[in-house]
Amino acid sequence: MERAISASDANQRFSELLREVAEGESFTVMSRGRAVARVLPVDRAREQRSIQHLLKFVAALPVRHAGNWSRDELYE
Template sequence: MDETISAADANREFSRLLRETRDGNSFLVTSHGRPVARLVPATEPSQASRAAKQILLGRLRLQTSANAGRWTREELYDD
């Protein structure tokens, strides 16, 4: 289960949190009592995940790019 810690405390104790996370612990960071982030140990991608990434990248390399024409920034972000 995640240990809950406020954002202010997490900021002050970041080095400790990193050490504990490296050791397998996880933390739920809150701001004004609301969850905003989770600090969890990093994991290596699985063999299946690496294979799926390679398949996707291979398919993307084979696709031709679409000619979308030119547009202005205003047209791109028009509401």
């Protein structure tokens, strides 16, 4: 269940808020009556899928050659 919390309360109780998020709670941070942010637990499975997707994308990129540079030439 997602709970609303003011930006001021979130700031003052940030460590406590993070402990609750680690236990599965979610929060909507409100500022002047408007939702401005969400704080929610990380979805580890989704994170791993995103990393795998990124690695596949990078592996499929064409190899580009910019010449034979030495380390010294790069940092001159």
